[in-house]
Amino acid sequence: MTEQQLALPTEHAATGTATRPARYTAAFTPRNLLRAIGTGNLSLIGALAVIVAIFGWLNDGYLDPKNLAGIGDAVTVFGLLAVVQTVVIICGALDISVGSQAGVASVISAMAFTATASNALLGVLAAIGVGLVLGLVNGLIIVYGRVNPVIATLATLAAFKGLAQLISGGKAQGFVLDNDIFIFLARGKVLGLPVPVIILAIVALGVHILLKYTDIGRNLYAIGGNDTAARLSGININKYLIAVYVLAGVVAAIAGIILTARTGSGQPVSGSEGLELKAITAAALGGCALKGGKGTVGGTLLAVILLGALDNGLNVVGVNTFWQNVAQGSLLVAAVVIQQRRSGERAVGLPT
Numbered sequence: 059m060t061e062q063q064l065a066l067p068t069e070h071a072a073t074g075t076a077t078r079p080a081r082y083t084a085a086f087t088p089r090n091l092l093r094a095i096g097t098g099n100l101s102l103i104g105a106l107a108v109i110v111a112i113f114g115w116l117n118d119g120y121l122d123p124k125n126l127a128g129i130g131d132a133v134t135v136f137g138l139l140a141v142v143q144t145v146v147i148i149c150g151a152l153d154i155s156v157g158s159q160a161g162v163a164s165v166i167s168a169m170a171f172t173a174t175a176s177n178a179l180l181g182v183l184a185a186i187g188v189g190l191v192l193g194l195v196n197g198l199i200i201v202y203g204r205v206n207p208v209i210a211t212l213a214t215l216a217a218f219k220g221l222a223q224l225i226s227g228g229k230a231q232g233f234v235l236d237n238d239i240f241i242f243l244a245r246g247k248v249l250g251l252p253v254p255v256i257i258l259a260i261v262a263l264g265v266h267i268l269l270k271y272t273d274i275g276r277n278l279y280a281i282g283g284n285d286t287a288a289r290l291s292g293i294n295i296n297k298y299l300i301a302v303y304v305l306a307g308v309v310a311a312i313a314g315i316i317l318t319a320r321t322g323s324g325q326p327v328s329g330s331e332g333l334e335l336k337a338i339t340a341a342a343l344g345g346c347a348l349k350g351g352k353g354t355v356g357g358t359l360l361a362v363i364l365l366g367a368l369d370n371g372l373n374v375v376g377v378n379t380f381w382q383n384v385a386q387g388s389l390l391v392a393a394v395v396i397q398q399r400r401s402g403e404r405a406v407g408l409p410t
Contacts, residue, residue: 102344102360106367113371120374127252133366134254135160135313135320136333137359140340141262142309144358147341148269149302150282150350151200151207156310157333158218159192161326163314165222168232168324171240178239185318186311192218193307197300215334222326231324243319254316261309266355278302282350332383339386340365342393365389 114121139156146153163185171181192214199210234240246253269275280288281295289295313333318324344361346353369382 099345099354099357099360102357102364106360106364109364109367109371113367113374116371117374120371125370125374129363129366129370130255131252132370133362134252134258135316136336136340137258137362137366138261138309138313138316139333139337140344140358140362141258141265141355142306143337143341144344144346144353144355145265145269145278146207146302146306147338147346147348148282148350148353149278149299150285151299151302152211152338152348153196153303153306154208154211154334154338155192155196155214155218156306156313156337157331157335158215158222159189159307159310160314160317160333161222161331162192162218162225163189163311164318164321165226165231165324165326167315167318168230168234169225171234171237172232176237178234178237181234182239182315185315186308189307189309189311189314190304191307193304193310194300196307197303200303201296201299219327219331226324226326228326230321230326230328233323234318235322240319240322243316244322254320257312257316261312262355262359269355274298279351282347282352284351335383335386335390336365339390339393343389348394 110121119125139160143153143156166188167181167185170184171178174180196211196214199205199214200207203210205213235244243253248256269278277288277293277298280291280293281298285295321328340361341353341358342348343364344353344357344359346358365386368385372382372385373379
């Protein structure tokens with residue numbers, strides 16, 4: 059084997075000093091560093107820095123460590139939904155019903171807790187079981203009913219919301235803040251970090267590993283990128299779609315459990331309404347192509363933090379909370395427009 063093949067340092071003829079082959083240093087060039095971070099993520103980091111600087115200048119309390127920690131705690135519920143929405147979008151689909159699923163899970167966790175003589179573990183397991191069933195219903199409707207995912211989950215958004223209101227009578231259910239487990243989920247800390255943030259980190263890390271380092275993840279990208287080619291290569295698209303929606307239901311249930319712990323009761327609508335818009339906005343803003351086949355958990359988390367920083371900043375400076383919805387809608391439109399421009403797709407209605 060030659061010296062070049064071994065990639066050992068070579069001696070410079072003139073000076074006698076050892077020099078390292080180019081491929082040792084190539085990984086540390088600015089271009090490769092930029093490629094590793096991603097231009098989309100770099101722009102999100104820049105936007106986040108601008109937002110923090112502006113609101114920090116407008117209000118000194120914005121940069122208070124307690125407020126910054128509060129931002130992290132506040133984004134956990136919709137952050138969980140955004141992470142799993144990333145998986146759904148990569149697969150070339152969409153789940154508009156995740157907010158309603160979280161509402162059903164929230165009610166079920168509190169009602170099961172009350173019905174089992176304050177057994178928090180059974181309340182949690184009941185909520186996760188219901189989330190699994192709701193996700194399975196979405197998957198079966200889409201796969202075997204041959205319904206477009208947007209239409210299917212738009213229908214179940216309304217259906218699940220109605221289900222949560224029916225089983226709860228339209229009112230908050232139970233009281234869980236006299237239980238140590240729910241108190242720990244809501245206010246506990248591990249190594250100084252709030253428990254909800256740790257749960258978000260664990261779920262995000264698990265999904266990141268799934269997408270980046272497993273055959274399942276590669277198949278999901280393949281399905282979203284070109285479902286015909288994926289099918290011809292032997293990938294069972296129906297099974298993957300059902301599994302993805304089941305995963306979405308389970309993660310939505312976890313978000314609902316955190317919502318129950320945070321509010322102290324099962325919430326059929328309050329607290330879960332509008333979460334689907336935030337989740338989709340974060341995923342799109344984080345670089346997910348809505349047509350599928352592209353997206354990362356890291357980009358989505360950056361977008362989640364950015365949206366949380368923006369919402370908190372608007373509250374801190376006293377801006378009407380309704381403007382938050384305007385900002386979210388505007389960011390979603392901006393993210394989609396940027397994606398269209400980068401992909402080179404023709405705008406709808408304009409001549410080629």
